Amino acid sequence: MPVQQPAARAANPVIPGFHPDPSICRVGDDYYLACSSFEYFPGVPVFHSRDLVHWTQLGNALDRPSQLPLPAGTPSSGGIYAPTLRHHDGRFWLIVTDVSEGGGNLIVTATDPAGPWSEPVRLPGVQGIDPDLAWEEDGTCWCTVAGVTQVRLDPYTGRTYGPPRRLWSGTPGAKAPEAPHLYRIGDHWYLLIAEGGTERGHGVSIARGRTPGGPFEPCPANPVLTHRSTGHPVQNTGHADLVQAPDGSWWMVLLGVRPRGGTPGWHVLGRETFLAPVTWDNGWPVVGGVDLDPAALPWPLSPGPVEEPRDDFELGELRPYWISLRDRSPEYCTTGERPGWLTLRARGGSLDEPDAVFTGRRQQHLSCRARTRVDASEGRGGLAVRLDERHHCAIEADGTEARVIARIGDLRTVMAVHPLPAGPVVLALTITDPPPPHGPCTGPDVVSLGVERPDGTLDVLATFDGRYLSTEVAGGFTGRVIGMYAAAGTVRFDWFEYEPVKEPE
Ligand code: 6LW
Numbered sequence: 001m002p003v004q005q006p007a008a009r010a011a012n013p014v015i016p017g018f019h020p021d022p023s024i025c026r027v028g029d030d031y032y033l034a035c036s037s038f039e040y041f042p043g044v045p046v047f048h049s050r051d052l053v054h055w056t057q058l059g060n061a062l063d064r065p066s067q068l069p070l071p072a073g074t075p076s077s078g079g080i081y082a083p084t085l086r087h088h089d090g091r092f093w094l095i096v097t098d099v100s101e102g103g104g105n106l107i108v109t110a111t112d113p114a115g116p117w118s119e120p121v122r123l124p125g126v127q128g129i130d131p132d133l134a135w136e137e138d139g140t141c142w143c144t145v146a147g148v149t150q151v152r153l154d155p156y157t158g159r160t161y162g163p164p165r166r167l168w169s170g171t172p173g174a175k176a177p178e179a180p181h182l183y184r185i186g187d188h189w190y191l192l193i194a195e196g197g198t199e200r201g202h203g204v205s206i207a208r209g210r211t212p213g214g215p216f217e218p219c220p221a222n223p224v225l226t227h228r229s230t231g232h233p234v235q236n237t238g239h240a241d242l243v244q245a246p247d248g249s250w251w252m253v254l255l256g257v258r259p260r261g262g263t264p265g266w267h268v269l270g271r272e273t274f275l276a277p278v279t280w281d282n283g284w285p286v287v288g289g290v291d292l293d294p295a296a297l298p299w300p301l302s303p304g305p306v307e308e309p310r311d312d313f314e315l316g317e318l319r320p321y322w323i324s325l326r327d328r329s330p331e332y333c334t335t336g337e338r339p340g341w342l343t344l345r346a347r348g349g350s351l352d353e354p355d356a357v358f359t360g361r362r363q364q365h366l367s368c369r370a371r372t373r374v375d376a377s378e379g380r381g382g383l384a385v386r387l388d389e390r391h392h393c394a395i396e397a398d399g400t401e402a403r404v405i406a407r408i409g410d411l412r413t414v415m416a417v418h419p420l421p422a423g424p425v426v427l428a429l430t431i432t433d434p435p436p437p438h439g440p441c442t443g444p445d446v447v448s449l450g451v452e453r454p455d456g457t458l459d460v461l462a463t464f465d466g467r468y469l470s471t472e473v474a475g476g477f478t479g480r481v482i483g484m485y486a487a488a489g490t491v492r493f494d495w496f497e498y499e500p501v502k503e504p505e
Pocket of ligand 1: 020021036081082129130178179194197198239477
């Protein structure tokens with residue numbers, strides 16, 4: 001079934017690019033939101049908004065190795081799964097699962113959501129992913145995990161009390177009851193879950209009971225949100241969290257994907273954060289659509305974040321949107337060695353290796369351009385877009401030539417070789433719609449990789465069908481990340497530019 005064309009300019013996704021498993025809370029007039037981050041370091045990006053539409057990243061909750069010691073063997077889409085972010089007893093609480101070797105569930109807290117966040121409190125008695133925190137009025141804290149089970153927890157010490165108890169586990173026959181969130185609303189405790197799996201069958205269901213442990217009565221209208229078996233341009237909608245606005249209205253954040261191209265459609269930005277309005281009918285939530293017109297929000301919109309396309313690496317530390325594979329040891333990634341440059345030092349092989357030295361930023365636009373000025377006189381590296389070790393493409397330079405290298409599953413090929421002048425060069429990567437006609441076999445986009453001449457003219461060395469950098473091909477839980485890497489020796493980057501490309505009407 002051809003995917004319907006998206007509605008007119010909507011507010012969604014409110015946080016584009018791979019920002020899955022959103023969890024939201026409100027303090028006064030300020031909203032805060034956190035997402036999962038998998039094999040990347042730092043982990044768990046934390047955002048702030050005043051209008052639920054425009055979000056600014058404050059930082060990352062897990063930004064120290066003592067909080068996030070991701071081992072080199074952490075596989076792509078391993079590491080940090082779904083968080084829950086709450087505010088209680090004067091502080092922010094973030095509970096999350098590190099599925100990597102030696103990880104487990106943990107809690108970090110902060111008085112300022114921009115950080116610093118505390119050292120982790122480990123939760124050996126909490127077994128399962130997608131942990132949620134909810135408190136009774138007397139301070140009793142319940143931790144609920146996918147499955148769905150629940151255990152009483154002291155969130156200050158990590159001690160659990162008694163064996164876990166099973167709660168409502170969703171619609172009979174539906175798979176993967178997960179992403180539980182528990183809310184006290186009016187006279188009821190509401191248990192919100194995702195079910196159906198995070199692919200095209202994803203959906204959100206809810207039940208309510210008189211106590212935090214149930215018994216729970218399922219909503220007669222479940223699933224209260226799904227796009228399964230529809231032609232909606234946003235698919236895989238699920239993994240939601242609820243928040244009440246200061247005016248009493250209710251809202252839901254959720255993950256969704258935007259497949260493009262022919263059938264089945266390929267999504268390349270990963271699972272993004274979307275917003276939907278919620279109303280209540282006879283004590284049950286009714287979720288509005290994600291085709292949300294920003295002008296329809298019942299409050300004035302704050303000005304969105306202004307982001308400079310270019311990072312000159314002049315700050316003492318990298319901006320919070322930069323993410324590195326598994327760790328960011330200054331031995332391999334530093335702006336301190338050559339002021340105004342990012343220095344990357346290879347520690348193993350190419351992007352095919354789990355311990356590749358790669359620092360990038362999430363691709364957040366369907367069409368975009370990235371450029372970087374690189375000095376590869378002491379090594380080999382360049383500019384890449386990656387999904388994982390087996391799905392990436394790059395324009396790589398050493399002191400004498402540039403190569404376009406593509407990796408699709410077991411296939412690895414050099415698509416082009418091009419001589420380079422001595423000295424730093426500008427590498428470029430552009431992602432645009434496929435050329436018309438958009439036939440049934442069209443991929444979602446085309447990746448063009450090249451080198452700029454000294455006069456700024458771009459020599460495109462190769463183009464790459466973007467479907468091979470999509471989740472439908474690669475699998476996994478992340479989305480494309482565009483960045484810089486070192487495959488050998490030392491490679492230095494003077495600046496990095498990322499900006500959306502406006503497609504012709
Ligand atoms: C997340 C869980 C899920 O923890 O995927 O498919 C995990 N469902 O809710 C990672 O996003």
